[in-house]
Amino acid sequence: MEDRLQKFVRLIDAGGFTRASRELHISQPALSVAVAKLERELHALLLVHGVRPLTLTPAGRLAYAAGQELQIKTANLKMQLAELANQKVAVSVGMIDSVAGLLFATPDSVDELEHSASVSLVVDNSRNLLQAVEKGELDMAFVTGQRQYAAALEVLQTTVEPLVVVCHPALHGEFDRTVKSGRLPRFISYDQASATHRLVADALRQRHVTAEPTFYSTSPEVMLRMVLLQKGAAALPWLLVREQIQDGELTLVGQRLLVQRPIAAVTRRGAVPAAPLVRTMEQIGVLLGSTLGSAESAAAEL
Numbered sequence: 001m002e003d004r005l006q007k008f009v010r011l012i013d014a015g016g017f018t019r020a021s022r023e024l025h026i027s028q029p030a031l032s033v034a035v036a037k038l039e040r041e042l043h044a045l046l047l048v049h050g051v052r053p054l055t056l057t058p059a060g061r062l063a064y065a066a067g068q069e070l071q072i073k074t075a076n077l078k079m080q081l082a083e084l085a086n087q088k089v090a091v092s093v094g095m096i097d098s099v100a101g102l103l104f105a106t107p108d109s110v111d112e113l114e115h116s117a118s119v120s121l122v123v124d125n126s127r128n129l130l131q132a133v134e135k136g137e138l139d140m141a142f143v144t145g146q147r148q149y150a151a152a153l154e155v156l157q158t159t160v161e162p163l164v165v166v167c168h169p170a171l172h173g174e175f176d177r178t179v180k181s182g183r184l185p186r187f188i189s190y191d192q193a194s195a196t197h198r199l200v201a202d203a204l205r206q207r208h209v210t211a212e213p214t215f216y217s218t219s220p221e222v223m224l225r226m227v228l229l230q231k232g233a234a235a236l237p238w239l240l241v242r243e244q245i246q247d248g249e250l251t252l253v254g255q256r257l258l259v260q261r262p263i264a265a266v267t268r269r270g271a272v273p274a275a276p277l278v279r280t281m282e283q284i285g286v287l288l289g290s291t292l293g294s295a296e297s298a299a300a301e302l
Helices: 002-014 017-024 028-042 058-084 097-104 107-116 126-134 169-180 195-206 220-228 238-246 275-300
Strands: 089-095 117-123 140-144 153-167 183-190 210-217 233-237 258-268
Touching: 002 017, 002 028, 002 058, 017 028, 028 058, 058 089, 089 097, 089 126, 089 275, 097 107, 097 117, 097 153, 097 220, 097 238, 097 275, 107 117, 107 275, 117 275, 126 140, 126 153, 126 258, 140 195, 140 275, 153 169, 153 238, 153 275, 169 183, 183 195, 183 220, 195 210, 195 258, 210 220, 220 233, 220 238, 233 238, 238 275, 258 275
Parallel strands: 089 117, 089 140, 183 210, 183 233
Antiparallel strands: 140 258, 153 233, 153 258
């Protein structure tokens, strides 16, 4: 039954028989037979048949939750046995780009992680990373702090990453005047569906500044290029823009516009993180703490 229960979980996560059978490397009829047999074993219908998209019955929701719990317990056991045998643990971790950049800026941290684990690293936006953790595709993800998390997820640690509002030096006088009047025109903003967009907008409003976006992007690198091309101002990670500020290619718009973005380390609820991931989580916390200190010092000099 356990094997069929796991196939059922993969089916629900995939959202359909075609994709799930492809991921499981079995035929679609074989997957359908496995689900039908599981229903007979449990004496309950798990899916509302004849309905698209896939819809769980109340019994199906219980079976799905039980299958997820079994997945987590199995993964925990495999990880603990590998650590007991002093074997390299296979871990999959996701990070938003700024956290990945922070980690790879300190080679010792990367070397330690590689030495103690076989690592699969995914760099993506927070929304996709959280979905991957929930489906069990990632063991841990470092994402922008959310207002709400899915019930299946657990936050192990929250630290803070500084974002600073920057512009090209040629535009500093313009933005300095408009910010003092409570406006931030030509603002290059994060994607409207992102947690960072909401966070920055809320932080600016608390400082009595209204942003007037002209462009939205999911990529801080693209936003940085636009700022360097004098297209406007943007709130960007301190680590990403620190060198350009020091070299005079960029300037901070204002002392009050330092935004503290929460960064959360997230796993599936009940999952026991491997020791290398725990150490990585601790290292990222320390690195972000020092980054915040340097950003606050730079802002205080304005």
